[in-house]
Each structure stands twice: as C-alpha cells, then as structure tokens.
Amino acid sequence: MNILVCIKQVGDNGDMNRFDAFALEEALGLKEQYDGQFLEPIFVDVVTIGGQAASEIIRRAFGMGADKGFHIVTRKTVYVPPFVTASKLAAVAAKTPYDLILTGIMSEDLMEGQTGPMLAEIMGFPCAAGVVKTGLPTNDNAVFLEREMENGFRESLEIRLPAVLTIQAGINTPRYPSLSKMLAARQKKIITLAETDLFPEPIQAKESYLSMEYPEKTRAGHEIKGTLADQAKQLFNFLRKKDLI
Amino acid sequence: MTQIVIIAEIFQGMIRPVTFELAAAALKIKKLNMEKKYPGKKTPQMEIPGVVKIIVPADDPLPLADEISKRMDFDVIGLRIPGLKTYNSDIYKQCLSQLIKKIKPSHILAANTSQGRDFAPGLAVRLKAASISGVNQIRSDDQGLIYSRPVLGNTRNMIIRSMPDTPVVLTLMPGVFKQDLPDNKKKGKIEICEIPFTPVSGTTAKLKESSRIDKPVSAKSNSKNRILHQQILQKSCENPALKGAQIVVAAGRGIGKQENLEAIFKFAKCFSSSAVGASRPLVDLGWIGYEHQVGITGAAISPKLYIACGISGSSQHLAGIKDAEVVVSINKNPAAPIFRHSDLCIQAEALEFIQAFLELPRADLVTYRPANNKA
Ligand SMILES: Cc1cc2nc3c(=O)[nH]c(=O)nc-3n(C[C@H](O)[C@H](O)[C@H](O)COP(=O)(O)OP(=O)(O)OC[C@H]3O[C@@H](n4cnc5c(N)ncnc54)[C@H](O)[C@@H]3O)c2cc1C
Ligand SMILES: Nc1ncnc2c1ncn2[C@@H]1O[C@H](COP(=O)(O)O)[C@@H](O)[C@H]1O
Numbered sequence: 001m002n003i004l005v006c007i008k009q010v011g012d013n014g015d016m017n018r019f020d021a022f023a024l025e026e027a028l029g030l031k032e033q034y035d036g037q038f039l040e041p042i043f044v045d046v047v048t049i050g051g052q053a054a055s056e057i058i059r060r061a062f063g064m065g066a067d068k069g070f071h072i073v074t075r076k077t078v079y080v081p082p083f084v085t086a087s088k089l090a091a092v093a094a095k096t097p098y099d100l101i102l103t104g105i106m107s108e109d110l111m112e113g114q115t116g117p118m119l120a121e122i123m124g125f126p127c128a129a130g131v132v133k134t135g136l137p138t139n140d141n142a143v144f145l146e147r148e149m150e151n152g153f154r155e156s157l158e159i160r161l162p163a164v165l166t167i168q169a170g171i172n173t174p175r176y177p178s179l180s181k182m183l184a185a186r187q188k189k190i191i192t193l194a195e196t197d198l199f200p201e202p203i204q205a206k207e208s209y210l211s212m213e214y215p216e217k218t219r220a221g222h223e224i225k226g227t228l229a230d231q232a233k234q235l236f237n238f239l240r241k242k243d244l245i
Numbered sequence: 246m247t248q249i250v251i252i253a254e255i256f257q258g259m260i261r262p263v264t265f266e267l268a269a270a271a272l273k274i275k276k277l278n279m280e281k282k283y284p285g286k287k288t289p290q291m292e293i294p295g296v297v298k299i300i301v302p303a304d305d306p307l308p309l310a311d312e313i314s315k316r317m318d319f320d321v322i323g324l325r326i327p328g329l330k331t332y333n334s335d336i337y338k339q340c341l342s343q344l345i346k347k348i349k350p351s352h353i354l355a356a357n358t359s360q361g362r363d364f365a366p367g368l369a370v371r372l373k374a375a376s377i378s379g380v381n382q383i384r385s386d387d388q389g390l391i392y393s394r395p396v397l398g399n400t401r402n403m404i405i406r407s408m409p410d411t412p413v414v415l416t417l418m419p420g421v422f423k424q425d426l427p428d429n430k431k432k433g434k435i436e437i438c439e440i441p442f443t444p445v446s447g448t449t450a451k452l453k454e455s456s457r458i459d460k461p462v463s464a465k466s467n468s469k470n471r472i473l474h475q476q477i478l479q480k481s482c483e484n485p486a487l488k489g490a491q492i493v494v495a496a497g498r499g500i501g502k503q504e505n506l507e508a509i510f511k512f513a514k515c516f517s518s519s520a521v522g523a524s525r526p527l528v529d530l531g532w533i534g535y536e537h538q539v540g541i542t543g544a545a546i547s548p549k550l551y552i553a554c555g556i557s558g559s560s561q562h563l564a565g566i567k568d569a570e571v572v573v574s575i576n577k578n579p580a581a582p583i584f585r586h587s588d589l590c591i592q593a594e595a596l597e598f599i600q601a602f603l604e605l606p607r608a609d610l611v612t613y614r615p616a617n618n619k620a
Contacts, residue, residue: 055301079403082366083376107363111396111404112378114366117334122365126335126445126471129363148542149256151537152343155331160471166605168273170529206375206411210391210404215381217585219572224591228601231591235573236605242571244492245516245548 001034001140002096003027006089006103006115007061009054016057019104021174023167026134026176027102028065038140043067047092049085051076055190057114065179069190072198073166079110080210086118087203092193093123099161100143105130105168115167120164128157133236247351249274249413252341252365253301253313254356255332257477260309263356264299264418268317268421270295270383270415274352277385295320295434300344302337308435314433323438332382335472337364340440342371350412357416369414375407378562381418394418399559399582419541420564444469484536484544486520492550493569495539497562497594499555499576503532509554512599522546524556540565554596558583575599 005027007020016024024046031042046061047070048054058069072094093101101123103116115130120127132154133146141161146154148168151191159165224234239245249271254261275296297319300350301309314321326340326350341364347354353368355361357379365481369376381402382393389409393402395418407413444471487493495511496506504603508519513519522539539546540562547568556562563586574587575595584590591598 002569079405082378083370097492109397110396111398114376114378117366118370118376121338121370123486124445127363128472130359144421146478147359149365150428150476152542153256154478156475156478158473158475163471168619169526173531206373206408206413207405208379208408210406211482212396212401212403213393215395215399215582216504219586219588221584221587222589224589228593228597231593231598232601232605233338235589235591235602237546238573239550242550244571 001038001040001100002098003030003042003044003100003102004093004096004098005046005061005066006043006101006119007046007057008104008107009048009050009057010107010109014053014056016060017104019106019108019169022169022171023102024061024064025172025174026131026167027100030100030134030136031065031174034140036137040140045070045096045098045155047089048072049074049088049195055192056218058179058190059182059185062188063182064175065181070193071190072193072195075193078212080149081205081207082110082112082114083118085118086115086122088195088198089115089119090122091198093119099140099163100134101125101162101164103164103166105166116164116166123162123164123191124185125162125163125164126159127166128159130168131165132168132171134165134171153209174239189224247278248295248348248351249297249354250345250350251297251299251308251319252337252353252355252361253299254358255301255303255309256360258309259613260301260312261356261358261422264313265316265424266419266422267354267417268297268299268416269424270317270380271352271354271396273383273422274390277390277452280421281385281389281533288478288601297324298348299433300324300341300348302326302329302340307435310435310437315434317554320434321439323435325437327441328438329442331474331477332363333470333472333474334364335445335470336369336442338367339366339445340442341483343440344438345372350368353412353414354415356405357418357582361416365416372414375413377407377413377492379418380385381421383415384473395560398557400580403473407503416423417496418560418564420567421469445471481533487522487537487539487544489518490520490546491518491548492516492556493520493522493539493546493548494552495524495556496527496533496595497524497556499557499581500527501555503530505596506533508596508599508603508613510517512552512554513601515603522551524559524562553583553587554599556583557581558586561589588600600615 005024008017010017027044035042045068046066051073106113130148132148135144251267253264299321302324310321310323355365379394396403496509523537528538541564545565550569551569552573573586573589574583575591
C-alpha cells in the first residue's frame with residue numbers, strides 16, 4: 001500500500017503547514033498500525049511544490065519517518081490557484097500507484113481548502129474533506145473514516161481506495177522528527193522535479209489575483225495604552241461602567 | 246441574462262439556514278450585474294424572474310423545495326436523485342454537474358461548510374469552472390465582479406477575479422451575507438428534475454485486494470458506491486455552561502502552555518456568571534475539553550462580554566462570537582486580526598496582563614455605578 005502526503009511550506013519561518021503535519025502523522029500512524037498485516041508493505045511518501053527552501057520540510061518529513069520525498073521546484077508567488085497546484089501534484093501522484101493521498105484541510109497562507117478535493121477529481125478518486133479519524137479495519141482496499149461537520153456532528157464513511165482525504169487538526173499529535181532519522185535523512189535523496197519538465201505548457205488558471213486588503217473593522221477597536229497596571233485599571237473601569245464586573 | 250444557481254444545503258432532511266445566506270449573495274450578484282448592464286437605471290429590470298435558481302438535491306426533494314419557495318420567490322429545482330438519503334460527495338458531484346451543464350449558469354454558489362468544502366472544488370473541476378473559496382465579499386470594478394477571501398490567518402483579504410466567460414463556483418463564508426431577503430409576495434416556481442446516480446467503476450488502480458488474514462472482508466466494501474455513508478455521530482458537545490454564561494474568558498495558543506489555563510480560570514472567577522472558552526488548537530492539543538471550544542466547529546455564543554486572551558481571530562473562531570455584545574482582546578501582536586473585531590484592544594502579554602488585573606488594588610478603582618443600579 002502506497003500513501004502520498006502533500007506538504008506545503010508556509011510562513012516566514014518556513015515551517016511545514018500545521019495541518020499537513022497532522023496529515024503526515026496520520027499516514028505514519030497507519031503505517032505503524034497496519035504494516036505487516038497486508039500482503040503488501042506500507043510506504044509513506046511526501047510531495048511538496050515550492051521554492052528551493054521547501055526541501056527543508058521534506059527533510060523534516062524524513063525525520064518523522066517518510067520514505068520518499070518529491071520536490072517540484074517553483075518560484076514563489078503570492079497566489080497560485082488551487083487548480084494549478086492540484087494539477088501539478090496530480091502529475092507527481094500519477095507516477096506511482098498511490099492508494100491513499102492525504103492533504104491538510106487547508107494551507108495556513110492561502111486558506112483555500114481546495115487543493116485536496118481538486119486533486120481527487122483530477123485523479124478520478126473519491127474524496128472526503130475534514131477527516132478526524134481513519135482506519136483500515138478489514139482490508140487495504142477501503143478506508144474507514146470520520147469526517148467533521150458543524151456543531152459537533154461527524155459522519156462515518158467507508159471509502160474505496162484509491163482515495164484522497166483532507167485531514168483536520170486534532171486527529172492526532174504530530175511527532176517530532178527523531179534525531180537519528182534526521183541524521184539519516186541527510187543521506188537520503190530528495191527527488192527533485194523541475195516544473196518546466198513536468199509542464200512545458202503552463203496550466204491555464206481561471207482565477208487571477210488583484211490585490212490584498214486589510215479586513216474591515218467590525219467593532220470600535222478602542223485601544224487601551226499605558227503600563228500593565230494602567231491597562232488593567234482601564235479595563236476594570238470600562239467593565240464597571242458597563243456593569244460587567 | 247446569465248443565471249445564478251445555488252446549491253441548497255441539506256442536513257438530516259432539513260434545509261440549513263446558510264442556504265438563505267447564499268440566496269442573499271445571489272441577489273447581490275444579480276444586482277451588481279444589472280447595474281453593469283443598465284447603469285443608472287433602477288428597479289424594473291431588477292425583477293427579471295428566473296435569474297436565480299435554487300437546486301435542492303434529495304431523494305424526495307418536493308417538500309424541501311416547497312419550503313424554500315415559500316420563503317423566497319426564486320425558482321427552485323428539486324433535483325430528485327433516487328436513493329439519496331444523506332449527503333454524498335460522489336453523488337453530488339456527478340448529478341449536480343449534469344444538471345448545471347444544462348443550465349449553463351455564470352455563478353454557482355455553495356456554502357463554505359463541511360459540505361461545500363467537500364464537493365464544491367471537485368464540482369468546479371468537472372464543470373471546468375473557476376473556483377473561489379471562502380468568499381466574504383462580492384463587489385465590482387470597471388471590468389466585472391471581484392471577490393474577497395481571507396488569507397494569511399485572516400490578517401488580509403485577497404481580491405480575486407475569475408476569467409471572463411467562464412462559470413465560477415463560489416463557496417461563501419457562512420455568517421457574512423445577511424439573510425434579510427425581500428418579503429416574499431409570490432411563491433417561486435418549482436420544477437422537479439430526476440437524475441439518477443451511476444456508480445463510478447473502474448477507477449481502482451489496485452487489481453488484487455490484499456485482505457487482512459484475521460478479519461473477513463466487510464460485505465459493504467463489495468458495494469458499487471465508492472463512498473458509503475455509515476452514520477452520523479454527535480460528540481457530547483452540549484455545553485450549557487459556555488452557552489449560558491454572561492461572561493466568557495477564552496484562551497488561545499498565545500497563552501503558551503497548558504499550565505497557564507489556571508490563570509485564565511482565575512481571571513474568569515473575577516466575574517459572576519462566567520465560563521472559560523478556548524480556541525480550537527487548545528482542544529486539539531488536549532489542553533482543555535471540546536465543550537470549551539468556541540467557533541464554527543465548536544459553540545456559537547452570545548455573551549454580554551467575551552475576553553479573548555492570546556487568540557489571533559481566525560474567521561472560524563470569529564464565527565462563534567459574532568453575537569457577543571462586547572469583545573475585549575488581549576494580544577501581544579498589534580496586527581492580530583482579532584483587534585479589528587474587538588471593542589477594546591489591549592496590546593500586552595496575556596499572562597502578564599491577567600496577573601496585573603488580578604493584582605489591582607481594589608481601593609484605587611473608580612466605584613462608578615449606573616444610577617439605576619441597586620448597589
Ligand atoms: C474547518 C475548520 C474549522 C475550524 N474551526 C475552528 C473553531 O471552531 N474554533 C477555532 O478557534 N478555530 C477553528 N479552526 C482553526 C482556525 O483556523 C485557527 O487555526 C485557530 O482559531 C487559531 O487559534 P488561536 O487563535 O488560538 O492560535 P493562533 O492563530 O496561533 O494565534 C495565537 C495568537 O496569540 C498571540 N500571542 C502569542 N503569544 C502571546 C502572548 N504571550 N500574549 C498574548 N498574545 C500572544 C499571537 O499574536 C496570535 O495572535 C478551524 C479550522 C478549520 C480549517
Ligand atoms: N504547494 C504545495 N505543495 C504541496 N502540497 C500543497 C501545496 N499547496 C497545497 N497543498 C496541499 O493542499 C492542502 C490544502 O491547501 P489549500 O487548498 O491551499 O488550502 C495543504 O494542506 C497541502 O496538503
């Protein structure tokens with residue numbers, strides 16, 4: 001059984017997207033729990049699309065226990081439509097017969113929540129978004145899962161493999177990379193793919209970026225200034241005036 | 246005039262209220278389009294019927310379609326899908342795309358909810374449409390409609406345009422498009438359209454099934470449907486303490502560590518009728534129980550006072566405190582998005598501030614009381 005986890009580098013510190021750490025942990029957890037119980041062994045690979053520095057999160061994934069790492073090297077831009085990202089991921093995913101592809105529920109920077117479900121559609125796989133529990137209880141041809149809905153509701157599903165799942169935070173506790181694995185990871189080769197080799201013709205985007213804005217204020221936003229003691233006193237007086245304390 | 250279709254959201258056999266927010270957004274799109282087409286002119290053209298169509302997918306859509314048409318004079322298409330008892334992304338994507346391809350709308354609206362996030366991006370791929378998620382504002386510039394959506398932890402909105410002459414799937418943030426629909430004088434037209442679902446086959450890359458030796462293959466996995474719904478579960482999330490409290494003091498990742506929750510509880514004790522709330526990551530980390538979670542996947546609350554300590558103000562969190570009367574936030578980052586949605590902003594280290602508050606010498610404090618107060 002082959003599992004692919006899509007991981008993205010986000011933020012100023014170049015961290016792995018928080019939700020992707022949950023996705024990777026879930027894949028590694030499945031491997032630990034079920035490896036040896038099926039005829040085929042379980043492998044967990046990772047893929048990222050990003051600038052040169054994105055190889056850092058592949059190293060981190062190796063340190064957590066990932067087997068192979070693919071890196072599609074691109075230039076950094078403010079906005080990449082999720083369909084474009086999903087198409088590139090699909091090109092890598094199609095090279096190996098993956099049974100399960102995991103993504104985060106959303107990326108912390110673009111917050112689209114679309115890449116996983118689009119990737120599923122491009123691959124022709126079924127998809128479940130917002131997964132908070134997984135298992136392979138009877139065979140490795142289907143996955144059992146729980147998907148989160150609003151107001152504390154969940155639905156449980158059985159989905160035939162191959163499938164794409166988008167993973168919600170809280171499903172597990174992502175492990176820290178182990179020192180020994182991190183050291184071993186230095187020797188491991190990252191499979192680097194040039195975007196221009198994969199896509200001689202750029203993928204046609206149907207959305208275009210215009211600008212960034214600050215969100216509108218919805219409340220007064222009165223600032224309390226001064227020393228901590230002053231601030232505390234002002235809050236107390238504010239609450240007292242409103243009869244809240 | 247191009248059409249706008251809305252995918253009604255149905256859960257446990259009922260129309261979810263977010264459907265009416267989608268309708269409000271559709272009216273907005275219609276209005277912006279009309280203004281573009283007939284600049285300066287007013288109402289008569291606004292009445293063009295049949296521009297907005299609401300699709301209600303269900304095994305038996307008539308009662309639901311009827312309910313919707315009683316509230317709005319939009320046309321309703323009851324999409325009858327035999328056997329569809331609960332939401333299923335495979336069925337939605339296949340049947341909706343077949344229907345929508347016939348209608349050829351310019352806009353397809355769904356909610357950015359657990360359902361919309363599940364099926365809308367795939368539906369867009371099938372329709373070869375543009376797809377914009379989490380839309381929180383729709384407006385127009387000289388070239389057409391533009392859409393705003395939150396990015397970077399809600400610190401910015403990104404403005405996006407979709408390609409001209411391409412349909413666009415929009416998933417709309419719940420709670421932003423007001424439901425104040427015009428009074429419904431006449432009932433909308435209802436049409437029933439049946440599209441059966443054809444199970445998808447042949448996509449399985451795997452030829453052999455390597456079963457676990459110790460467990461029999463479940464009978465269900467031989468079914469033709471790739472996605473089998475089993476059941477709806479509900480976490481014991483009823484939280485009367487949080488929902489009933491007049492004052493909620495809530496903690497976020499900014500409190501740093503679990504032990505610091507103690508200070509949050511102490512802070513809350515300064516108030517009568519108070520409870521402690523939390524952002525989702527604290528619940529995910531296991532620091533505090535789910536019954537404390539505030540937000541779109543936790544509780545929506547309406548206390549007199551909400552104090553957010555070390556919470557950044559993600560749209561998912563804010564959705565839970567829209568109806569709070571007064572919001573006070575304590576955050577060390579002056580650019581934290583929560584400050585744009587607070588009545589009172591305190592830039593400080595949360596724990597230090599709470600300490601200072603707890604140590605206030607009571608005698609120093611103003612003892613102002615409203616005149617009508619008994620005390
Ligand atoms: C489908 C979905 C559903 C979700 N549902 C919910 C939900 O119901 N509720 C919810 O809360 N989230 C929900 N989330 C998660 C949400 O997107 C955010 O990740 C989350 O709200 C962030 O929590 P936070 O503000 O505590 O953490 P962060 O965003 O990390 O913010 C921490 C804040 O603390 C500040 N800070 C740091 N140190 C200090 C200090 N010493 N003193 C003061 N301030 C400090 C920082 O400046 C920052 O603003 C959901 C996400 C998804 C995808
Ligand atoms: N550049 C990328 N490289 C690898 N995976 C990505 C990339 N962008 C998005 N993803 C995956 O898609 C998920 C959802 O991202 P988004 O649709 O941008 O919210 C992320 O959590 C990742 O798992």
